[in-house]
Amino acid sequence: MESRTGYAVGGTAHAEPVSVPELLARSRTLCTPPLRAAVARLAAPMDTVAAYHFGWIDRDGTPVTGDGGKAVRPALALLSARATGAAAEVGVPGGVAVELVHNFSLLHDDLMDGDETRRHRATAWTVFGPAQAILVGDALATLGTEVLLDAAVTGGASATDAARAVRLLTTATRRLIDGQAMDVAFEQRDSVTVAECLEMEGGKTAALLAAASAIGAVLAGADDKVSDSLQRYGHHLGLAFQAVDDLLGIWGATEVTGKPHWGDLRQRKKSLPVAAALAEGGAASRRLAEELADPKGRGEESEPELAARAALIEEAGGRAWTREEARRQHTTALAALDEVPMTDEVREHFVALAEFVVVRER
Amino acid sequence: MESRTGYAVGGTAHAEPVSVPELLARSRTLCTPPLRAAVARLAAPMDTVAAYHFGWIDRDGTPVTGDGGKAVRPALALLSARATGAAAEVGVPGGVAVELVHNFSLLHDDLMDGDETRRHRATAWTVFGPAQAILVGDALATLGTEVLLDAAVTGGASATDAARAVRLLTTATRRLIDGQAMDVAFEQRDSVTVAECLEMEGGKTAALLAAASAIGAVLAGADDKVSDSLQRYGHHLGLAFQAVDDLLGIWGATEVTGKPHWGDLRQRKKSLPVAAALAEGGAASRRLAEELADPKGRGEESEPELAARAALIEEAGGRAWTREEARRQHTTALAALDEVPMTDEVREHFVALAEFVVVRER
Numbered sequence: 013m014e015s016r017t018g019y020a021v022g023g024t025a026h027a028e029p030v031s032v033p034e035l036l037a038r039s040r041t042l043c044t045p046p047l048r049a050a051v052a053r054l055a056a057p058m059d060t061v062a063a064y065h066f067g068w069i070d071r072d073g074t075p076v077t078g079d080g081g082k083a084v085r086p087a088l089a090l091l092s093a094r095a096t097g098a099a100a101e102v103g104v105p106g107g108v109a110v111e112l113v114h115n116f117s118l119l120h121d122d123l124m125d126g127d128e129t130r131r132h133r134a135t136a137w138t139v140f141g142p143a144q145a146i147l148v149g150d151a152l153a154t155l156g157t158e159v160l161l162d163a164a165v166t167g168g169a170s171a172t173d174a175a176r177a178v179r180l181l182t183t184a185t186r187r188l189i190d191g192q193a194m195d196v197a198f199e200q201r202d203s204v205t206v207a208e209c210l211e212m213e214g215g216k217t218a219a220l221l222a223a224a225s226a227i228g229a230v231l232a233g234a235d236d237k238v239s240d241s242l243q244r245y246g247h248h249l250g251l252a253f254q255a256v257d258d259l260l261g262i263w264g265a266t267e268v269t270g271k272p273h274w275g276d277l278r279q280r281k282k283s284l285p286v287a288a289a290l291a292e293g294g295a296a297s298r299r300l301a302e303e304l305a306d307p308k309g310r311g312e313e314s315e316p317e318l319a320a321r322a323a324l325i326e327e328a329g330g331r332a333w334t335r336e337e338a339r340r341q342h343t344t345a346l347a348a349l350d351e352v353p354m355t356d357e358v359r360e361h362f363v364a365l366a367e368f369v370v371v372r373e374r
Numbered sequence: 375m376e377s378r379t380g381y382a383v384g385g386t387a388h389a390e391p392v393s394v395p396e397l398l399a400r401s402r403t404l405c406t407p408p409l410r411a412a413v414a415r416l417a418a419p420m421d422t423v424a425a426y427h428f429g430w431i432d433r434d435g436t437p438v439t440g441d442g443g444k445a446v447r448p449a450l451a452l453l454s455a456r457a458t459g460a461a462a463e464v465g466v467p468g469g470v471a472v473e474l475v476h477n478f479s480l481l482h483d484d485l486m487d488g489d490e491t492r493r494h495r496a497t498a499w500t501v502f503g504p505a506q507a508i509l510v511g512d513a514l515a516t517l518g519t520e521v522l523l524d525a526a527v528t529g530g531a532s533a534t535d536a537a538r539a540v541r542l543l544t545t546a547t548r549r550l551i552d553g554q555a556m557d558v559a560f561e562q563r564d565s566v567t568v569a570e571c572l573e574m575e576g577g578k579t580a581a582l583l584a585a586a587s588a589i590g591a592v593l594a595g596a597d598d599k600v601s602d603s604l605q606r607y608g609h610h611l612g613l614a615f616q617a618v619d620d621l622l623g624i625w626g627a628t629e630v631t632g633k634p635h636w637g638d639l640r641q642r643k644k645s646l647p648v649a650a651a652l653a654e655g656g657a658a659s660r661r662l663a664e665e666l667a668d669p670k671g672r673g674e675e676s677e678p679e680l681a682a683r684a685a686l687i688e689e690a691g692g693r694a695w696t697r698e699e700a701r702r703q704h705t706t707a708l709a710a711l712d713e714v715p716m717t718d719e720v721r722e723h724f725v726a727l728a729e730f731v732v733v734r735e736r
Binding site: 054055056057058116120123124142144145147150151153154155158164171172174175178179182183185186189190192193194196245315 | 416417418419420444462478482485486504505506507508509511512513515516517519520523526533534537539544545547548552554555556558559
């Protein structure tokens with residue numbers, strides 16, 4: 013955790029704590045206008061559907077200042093450009109492109125998973141129908157590539173670096189799809205191994221965060237060694253994020269009641285705490301395996317039954333293991349930063365974003 | 375029609391008629407192995423779903439020698455490489471990439487349109503579920519870009535030309551999606567104009583045929599002028615193809631009965647003959663408009679009612695106009711070939727493929 017110590021000690025021109033909300037706001041200021049311009053290129057009514065999904069308008073078309081997500085990925089993209097000494101602006105096409113691909117996957121995943129709300133709003137497929145969710149997702153993925161190729165036209169990047177960025181994003185997109193495919197397949201199974209779960213999360217969550225953490229650097233002409241190290245930072249950050257997300261999926265409190273909602277348990281989701289608990293093999297672990305293999309009562313478990321199941325997972329060590337896993341991945345992410353020469357300020361920002369992503373309460 | 379006359383007159387080393395089935399078979403020989411290798415990269419079970427969709431295995435996984443489509447697009451891609459004087463092999467990544475994008479669109483369109491059969495087999499979404507159809511479609515689109523970028527790695531194309539090919543394919547993919555979005559939107563309307571219909575078909579059908587007709591040339595390093603002319607050939611060929619398809623959609627005979635099946639009329643599809651008939655404005659045209667605006671009996675029309683509606687379209691000139699439109703687009707496509715210097719043999723092949731695409735009976 014050298015980097016984090018360095019961050020705490022300070023001693024640079026930027027000794028005051030990094031404000032992550034400010035970092036994210038600055039990144040949104042740079043990326044949102046070109047993101048909206050890209051989305052505006054879509055033929056009607058896809059532009060409207062996309063604008064609704066991004067939280068820019070409500071279902072009647074009225075502009076809203078909604079919650080379009082934290083936009084961590086664009087912030088990482090801009091930061092990765094600055095890691096090479098370039099201006100944040102050089103990373104903007106990368107930030108826009110990863111945000112487009114991220115939202116392509118949200119649109120399709122919500123439909124596949126049958127999720128009816130996202131960011132406290134009705135999901136696009138429930139409002140505009142499945143066909144629009146499929147089409148707009150397809151269009152956003154394609155726009156991502158276009159935006160990167162445009163970077164070479166508008167002069168922000170060389171044609172070679174733009175093509176390298178396309179390769180980076182395309183590979184990440186395929187891993188993302190592989191991860192979602194594994195997740196969908198897991199639904200039909202009673203148990204998965206920890207290795208399978210990590211592979212799924214490495215695709216579904218970590219692949220795009222890895223690409224986001226290097227794409228600005230690639231557009232700025234960074235060599236493969238720098239790109240690889242930054243991708244490693246993003247990959248392990250993604251796995252840390254997902255481990256925390258899996259913990260919150262079981263023990264996270266709802267905003268309304270302040271009590272755990274056991275959401276992932278209700279859906280019998282094969283997340284890390286469950287996989288780790290199943291791997292442990294003791295009495296609680298075996299009991300958990302029996303319960304998950306029992307088709308009876310699926311989806312109709314009472315609150316006390318879910319609480320008892322969460323206790324079983326905890327007893328079998330699933331909660332502690334996942335907490336430790338998040339810590340390990342976070343540490344490995346920060347260590348990857350040490351392989352890349354960058355200013356203390358940029359390093360502090362990477363460290364602060366990692367902290368922000370990993371330390372969450374819901 | 376200079377090119378066709380030239381073809382008919384012959385006088386070159388290749389005076390014997392071009393065998394289109396042989397052309398298509400040769401192209402499949404070159405493109406199918408790399409296509410299968412690309413699909414094999416997909417994570418399970420997506421590789422199986424894709425192999426089923428392409429007609430390589432049946433639903434139990436048994437290998438079959440099925441009907442994977444005529445593969446006209448790959449043949450055009452190889453031919454476009456040869457138009458520049460390069461070997462057909464240089465166009466192979468382009469042929470594979472357009473075939474991947476074409477099949478991405480089929481997988482998603484079949485799901486969106488609720489179509490249950492394609493090429494005489496159950497569509498992938500009916501066999502493997504909607505989630506797999508969405509995921510595999512997404513993956514195939516992404517693979518298309520990967521295959522083109524790989525062309526620079528394996529040495530078949532320069533990095534610059536591979537990036538140009540990615541741009542060509544990406545733009546076409548977005549137009550394809552725009553066209554499908556228009557088609558979906560048309561379903562909610564009682565009528566569309568001829569201009570709207572042509573715009574929709576320009577996206578849904580012509581955009582990818584345009585890209586296919588130039589992508590091999592781009593990989594071989596052709597300049598933009600050559601690429602533009604070849605794209606124009608493919609664009610107008612696509613519009614001619616679609617006009618013929620629209621005629622067959624109403625008056626085409628089924629294989630079983632030999633009688634018209636009025637398929638597009640059953641679905642109240644807004645195809646070119648209907649749009650042209652509605653634009654005419656005479657008595658038959660007005661009667662047709664009234665019938666299409668009447669929600670009563672929608673989807674429950676009897677055979678005689680459908681035959682009467684087809685007669686109305688014909689009376690309002692929709693059939694004749696569309697036939698003439700197919701002829702115009704075919705002529706314009708062939709004229710675009712004259713702008714590109716190429717051997718007589720390659721030109722004859724382009725002409726023969728155009729003839730094959732436009733002259734069909736079902």
